[in-house]
Amino acid sequence: MPGEPHxxxxxxxxxxxxxxxTFRQPELIIPVILFPLILLAVNAAGLSSVTQLxxxxxxxxxxxxxxxxxxxxxxxxxITAGTELASDIQKGFLDRLALTPxxxxxxxxxxxxxxxxxxxxxxxxxxxxxxxxxxxxxTGIPGAVLLVALSIYVALAFAGIGSWLAVRTGSPAAVQGMxxxxxxxxxxxxxxxxxxxxxxxxxxxxxxxxxxxxxIDGMRSLIITGxxxxxxxxCIGVATAMIVLFYGLAARAMRQRVQxx
Amino acid sequence: MGAEGIRVEGLEREFKGxxxxxxxxxxxxxxxxxxxxxxxxGAGKSTxxxxxxxxxPPTGGRATVAGFDVVKQGPQVRRMIGAALQEAALxxxxxxxxxxxxxxxxxxxxxxxxxxRGGELLxxxxxxxxxxxxxxxxxxxxxxxLDLALALIHRPRVLFLxxxxxxxxxxxxxxxxxEVERLAREEGVTVFLTTQYLEEADVLAGRVGIIDRGxxxxxxxxxxxxxxxxxVSLEAIPSRSEDRERLRAALAPFGKPAAHSPRGEAVxxxxxxxxxxxxxxxxxxxxxxxxxxxxxxxxxxxxxLEKTGRSLEGSDxxxxxAPEPAAA
Amino acid sequence: MSGxxxxxxxxxxxxTTIHTYKNPAIIVPALAFPLVFLVAFAGGLSAVSSVPGFxxxxxxxxxxxxxxxxxxxxxxxxxxxxxxxxxxxxxxARRLMVAAxxxxxxxxxxxxxxxxxxxxxxxxxxxxxxxTGMQVLGGVLDVLGIVALGALVSAACALWSIGLAxxxxxxxxGSFMQTPIFVLLFIAPVYVPLVLLSGWIHSAAxxxxxxxxxxxxxxxxxxxxxxxxxxxxxALGILALMWVWATSQLRRAERAVG
Numbered sequence: 001m002p003g004e005p006h007x008x009x010x011x012x013x014x015x016x017x018x019x020x021x022t023f024r025q026p027e028l029i030i031p032v033i034l035f036p037l038i039l040l041a042v043n044a045a046g047l048s049s050v051t052q053l054x055x056x057x058x059x060x061x062x063x064x065x066x067x068x069x070x071x072x073x074x075x076x077x078x079i080t081a082g083t084e085l086a087s088d089i090q091k092g093f094l095d096r097l098a099l100t101p102x103x104x105x106x107x108x109x110x111x112x113x114x115x116x117x118x119x120x121x122x123x124x125x126x127x128x129x130x131x132x133x134x135x136x137x138x139t140g141i142p143g144a145v146l147l148v149a150l151s152i153y154v155a156l157a158f159a160g161i162g163s164w165l166a167v168r169t170g171s172p173a174a175v176q177g178m179x180x181x182x183x184x185x186x187x188x189x190x191x192x193x194x195x196x197x198x199x200x201x202x203x204x205x206x207x208x209x210x211x212x213x214x215x216i217d218g219m220r221s222l223i224i225t226g227x228x229x230x231x232x233x234x235c236i237g238v239a240t241a242m243i244v245l246f247y248g249l250a251a252r253a254m255r256q257r258v259q260x261x
Numbered sequence: 262m263g264a265e266g267i268r269v270e271g272l273e274r275e276f277k278g279x280x281x282x283x284x285x286x287x288x289x290x291x292x293x294x295x296x297x298x299x300x301x302x303g304a305g306k307s308t309x310x311x312x313x314x315x316x317x318p319p320t321g322g323r324a325t326v327a328g329f330d331v332v333k334q335g336p337q338v339r340r341m342i343g344a345a346l347q348e349a350a351l352x353x354x355x356x357x358x359x360x361x362x363x364x365x366x367x368x369x370x371x372x373x374x375x376x377x378r379g380g381e382l383l384x385x386x387x388x389x390x391x392x393x394x395x396x397x398x399x400x401x402x403x404x405x406x407l408d409l410a411l412a413l414i415h416r417p418r419v420l421f422l423x424x425x426x427x428x429x430x431x432x433x434x435x436x437x438x439x440e441v442e443r444l445a446r447e448e449g450v451t452v453f454l455t456t457q458y459l460e461e462a463d464v465l466a467g468r469v470g471i472i473d474r475g476x477x478x479x480x481x482x483x484x485x486x487x488x489x490x491x492x493v494s495l496e497a498i499p500s501r502s503e504d505r506e507r508l509r510a511a512l513a514p515f516g517k518p519a520a521h522s523p524r525g526e527a528v529x530x531x532x533x534x535x536x537x538x539x540x541x542x543x544x545x546x547x548x549x550x551x552x553x554x555x556x557x558x559x560x561x562x563x564x565x566l567e568k569t570g571r572s573l574e575g576s577d578x579x580x581x582x583a584p585e586p587a588a589a
Numbered sequence: 590m591s592g593x594x595x596x597x598x599x600x601x602x603x604x605t606t607i608h609t610y611k612n613p614a615i616i617v618p619a620l621a622f623p624l625v626f627l628v629a630f631a632g633g634l635s636a637v638s639s640v641p642g643f644x645x646x647x648x649x650x651x652x653x654x655x656x657x658x659x660x661x662x663x664x665x666x667x668x669x670x671x672x673x674x675x676x677x678x679x680x681x682a683r684r685l686m687v688a689a690x691x692x693x694x695x696x697x698x699x700x701x702x703x704x705x706x707x708x709x710x711x712x713x714x715x716x717x718x719x720x721t722g723m724q725v726l727g728g729v730l731d732v733l734g735i736v737a738l739g740a741l742v743s744a745a746c747a748l749w750s751i752g753l754a755x756x757x758x759x760x761x762x763g764s765f766m767q768t769p770i771f772v773l774l775f776i777a778p779v780y781v782p783l784v785l786l787s788g789w790i791h792s793a794a795x796x797x798x799x800x801x802x803x804x805x806x807x808x809x810x811x812x813x814x815x816x817x818x819x820x821x822x823x824a825l826g827i828l829a830l831m832w833v834w835a836t837s838q839l840r841r842a843e844r845a846v847g
Binding site: 013024092 | 314315317318333335338339340342346347348350359362363368369411
């Protein structure tokens with residue numbers, strides 16, 4: 001009589017399915033990769049003159065702007081992850097999985113792999129294109145490796161938000177409808193200028209407490225300033241806190257969604 | 262009751278707002294038996310199935326499947342059962358084989374076992390050639406057959422099929438029926454099948470439970486249930502549709518109205534088939550020209566009408582694409 | 590315009606206006622996006638105006654407001670095509686196509702619906718910007734000039750999206766309606782004046798007609814109009830081009846519907 005497979009195998013099976021399924025839908029992937037690059041092209045070119053402001057941390061705006069791509073890629077990936085999971089719920093595929101011995105945790109974690117793998121591909125492409133167009137990473141190759149790792153970690157954290165919304169609402173449209181809110185949070189961050197260059201007090205205050213600013217600043221420090229634990233640790237801390245919080249919420253929502261005995 | 266059957270006592274499920282989708286049902290299914298759970302949309306069939314397959318906790322009563330309690334022994338129950346729930350939830354972007362590998366793997370089969378068993382099942386449901394194609398390109402019948410094969414990968418002893426043929430064409434339906442019948446007969450698998458098609462229950466099920474508004478209103482073998490109704494019914498279709506009113510009046514003295522007739526009128530003959538000659542004379546006297554006149558043995562629809570006061574087909578509000586069952 | 594064209598246009602306009610009136614929530618995203626851009630650009634990037642060579646008398650908020658206003662105008666127009674595509678999916682537009690003797694009314698009606706939406710959101714945007722202290726150095730005529738440019742942009746984008754809706758008749762085409770406009774809007778002096786741009790974006794923005802509109806509208810808000818005739822000529826030219834596009838797609842659709 002077959003029994004419950006090892007947890008790692010459960011996750012691998014569900015993750016494998018999530019990845020195959022995602023990469024068979026190019027319309028899910030291409031915008032995720034292209035859109036941040038278009039914004040990078042437009043913003044890096046349009047705002048390049050701000051590097052002339054006295055005290056601006058770098059003289060190449062693309063060094064400053066490239067990180068926004070990573071975070072945007074992560075955000076889009078989480079929309080993908082959330083939408084996919086929500087449509088599994090809507091179509092009853094979650095019930096199919098719930099009837100096997102698979103753990104709820106394995107289902108939840110495995111389902112985020114599709115979106116996260118898109119973010120991984122995106123990160124590598126953004127970095128390659130950035131390097132071609134003159135991005136210089138002050139921490140060198142080890143810093144670039146850490147940058148990619150952090151980018152994936154952040155993508156996992158955002159995917160937690162997507163999963164939570166998906167399990168909570170069970171509706172792909174609802175998941176997509178919530179994301180403009182996160183987009184607003186994006187704009188109210190240090191994505192375009194460092195906090196000390198934001199003149200309006202209220203805006204600066206929001207940008208300084210905005211968790212997205214911590215993510216951006218930490219990753220940015222690897223490119224511009226060099227090894228700076230004062231920037232890196234808050235970045236890792238915020239991402240870890242997001243992972244704990246949103247996967248916790250998602251797991252709780254999952255227990256209500258799948259009332260398996 | 263053997264260890265591989267189903268036993269349900271006073272099972273209830275109340276949803277928010279006090280709606281009792283399942284309102285205290287009792288039933289028993291013997292090992293190797295095919296039990297047909299018959300009722301219109303919204304009668305509580307799917308809710309019952311969800312409770313029996315452990316995906317929805319009951320709010321009252323108890324149930325054991327294959328000897329395990331559905332509330333206290335969920336994992337053991339799931340190991341013993343296979344289920345094909347409504348609408349065959351498959352992934353359009355995966356192939357048949359990929360579904361098989363996923364389902365087999367999650368049930369703890371090694372890749373080798375999963376491949377062997379999967380190949381055997383795909384062969385049996387006639388999907389060997391299609392198994393490397395993405396499911397998005399499958400027909401409705403192919404999807405249901407794959408769903409059935411997936412439900413069997415871990416050799417379950419009890420199989421739940423929730424409306425397995427809704428929306429299928431007649432050939433696909435009878436192919437699926439054949440396979441289900443074979444499973445019960447040759448492998449001794451217990452089958453719990455819900456349907457809104459009388460014919461399906463009639464052809465397939467050893468015993469039938471009729472559920473309406475969360476309660477079982479009748480239970481027994483199809484022939485026993487029909488015998489309980491006993492009398493034959495007569496259906497007359499007028500040549501001119503405007504005669505229907507007068508036809509109804511002319512037939513009324515011969516018995517109570519029977520299950521609906523789409524183009525004519527039907528009555529259950531209180532005096533049996535011998536009344537046929539009297540009916541013909543009465544219609545003649547009333548100068549109603551009749552295009553068709555038929556005697557019907559009692560059907561499960563008659564049973565449903567008798568027990569609930571409504572016709573099963575008349576109360577069916579499912580989508581119009583569902584094939585009209587060739588009832589009675 | 591023949592009587593029946595006007596009737597069809599009125600019917601379409603009434604329908605979409607009532608729809609907005611009954612579901613006021615649907616304009617929330619349309620309003621929220623320009624506001625977010627305004628806050629993020631005008632509030633967050635005001636330091637940009639300290640870049641050497643940045644010279645704009647009315648201040649950075651006014652500089653950005655003009656961009657956000659024109660962007661809102663464009664997307665207000667695209668809403669028309671989106672509604673038409675939705676109406677094709679629900680069958681309403683097809684019924685109109687079959688029933689209406691003068692199908693130009695279809696184009697006019699949906700364009701007007703976009704303009705109504707533009708006017709509604711435009712008023713709210715102006716009021717909010719002025720209430721939070723935006724400087725306008727120009728007079729009433731200058732403001733009208735900005736609004737007129739916005740209306741032309743809105744109508745042109747409406748015709749662009751209506752043409753696409755007539756051609757594809759599905760809301761799936763929505764992102765294709767938006768993306769080219771979005772790119773066109775951003776390959777322009779969005780954050781800084783053209784003189785401060787360099788490299789590829791300077792070349793691209795120099796030939797982008799939207800740059801002309803943006804410069805003229807920014808001229809109005811400082812009370813020192815520039816490139817007015819060129820901007821209006823460009824706007825009217827694009828409008829005419831889009832009219833030709835939309836009507837050609839209408840004829841194509843007529844052949845399909847019969």
